[in-house]
Amino acid sequence: MARTESEILAELVEAMRVRGLASERIMLLAGDDVVEAAHELNAVTLEVDRHATGQIEGDSEQWRERNRAAFRALNAFPEAARKDLGVQGRVTGAGHPTRDLLLLAPLRAGDDSARQD
Numbered sequence: 001m002a003r004t005e006s007e008i009l010a011e012l013v014e015a016m017r018v019r020g021l022a023s024e025r026i027m028l029l030a031g032d033d034v035v036e037a038a039h040e041l042n043a044v045t046l047e048v049d050r051h052a053t054g055q056i057e058g059d060s061e062q063w064r065e066r067n068r069a070a071f072r073a074l075n076a077f078p079e080a081a082r083k084d085l086g087v088q089g090r091v092t093g094a095g096h097p098t099r100d101l102l103l104l105a106p107l108r109a110g111d112d113s114a115r116q117d
Helices: 005-029 032-052 060-085
Strands: none
Touching: 005 032, 032 060
8 A cells, every 4th residue: 555645754754863863872972983974974865855855956866966975975874883893894995896876867858768877
């Protein structure tokens, strides 16, 4: 059964609340670089949330760029956390394949097929 817009919005609000609580824990327990990475992650994901809810406007390319920024921040955060914790190795870089978001490509006029980037 499909969810209603109000149900989806309620889930988004709950996810934002949980993200805020997690951020508070990070600020208490992590070093400066991890806190900064968490702030960046929160800032860019908030932009995605605001775009999704219509609080800020943007076209499909802006949507993609906001999501790519969130994806980059989501990758940077565990790198900072691993370093802070003294964990060796990386989750990004030369030893790992380049990753990008799987977002629908823009539709061309008269093209009804949706391609993935």
